[in-house]
Amino acid sequence: MVPSLPRMPGSGRGAQAPGDRYAGDVLANARKKPVLKEEPAEPGLVVEDVETGFVGAVVRTEKSGGMHLVVLEDRKGRPRSFPLGPGFWVDGVAVKLVAPRVGGPSAPVKPVNLRSASGSVAVTDHRARVARASRILVEGKHDAELVEKIWGHDLRIEGVVVVPLHGVDDLADAVADFGPGPGRRLGILVDHLVAGSKEWHEAAAVTRVKGARDHVMVVGHPFVDVWQAVRPQVIGVPAWPVVPRGLPWKEGVLEALGWPHEDQVDVAEGWQRILASVRNYADLEPDLLGRVEELIDFVTGDDADL
Secondary structure, eight states, X not given: OOOXXXXXXXOSTTOOOTTOTTOSOTTHHHHSOOOOEEEEOOTTOEEEETTTOOEEEEEEEEEETTEEEEEEEOTTSOEEEEESEEEEEETTEEEEEEOOOOSSSOOOOOOOSOBOTTSSBOOOSOOOOOOOSOEEEESSHHHHHHHHHHHHHHHHHHTOEEEEOSSOTTHHHHHXXXXXXXXXXXXXXXXXXXTTSHHHHHHHHHTTSTTHHHHEEEEEOSSSSGGGGXXXXXXXXXXXXXXXXXXXXXXXHHHHHTSOOSSHHHHHHHHHHHHHHOOSGGGBOHXXXXXXXXXXXXXXXXXXXX
């Protein structure tokens, strides 16, 4: 409640001089509710419901039980209905959603239900949100590039940054330096996370870091390298080559495929050739798809922005 200003002597009712610019309640205008901009709920518009935090693209408006509703669909294709009116944000601005205009000149119809490379609903005409404090760490540059190619759209909508670790040695130290806690979640994707491996021991050490138990998730896939998470048929072979123990794995794979394999330049070019063959989530193994989705859900959870 805004307190009343103290009355000055002689300022009682009827004592004001005509045209006195200091007369009346000087805070009256400040207490007026701001007028919300009316935003037509056009298909494809990205909207956030203030009360629930649900973010989605407008699919349609409809009338049900005497109420006018807007149907939103989030990045996983989950629909949810809300009453039209105030209580929404668009690009960080509070708005009042209204039914789209009918008849007369209108903007071109925006595509609905287009799919991103990850299979989520592609959101159009949306500015990337400010990055969250929470992060996803991946083992290396190739992991980061593959995650970006498939989930980049989703990550920008959610404001999640992916950071390559360049190996998981001293993983616990990296987590401690990050300082996980409320509003600072950390999701970590590890290659070859199988019992007894070096990666497995590094991941186990993370559990002893302060704040990790509630605010860090470590997941992994069984592949020696993220290259193997690409379905081999994508590059025209029935299975990934088996490389004998003790030999450099990537160079061995490139040699078996008949590709250049002499140095790191060849390795980099080989990876780019593989990456260019990947079109969408269907070209990846389920063991990777599920783990990345888990991490995105974790770092964007209810308390991730506290």
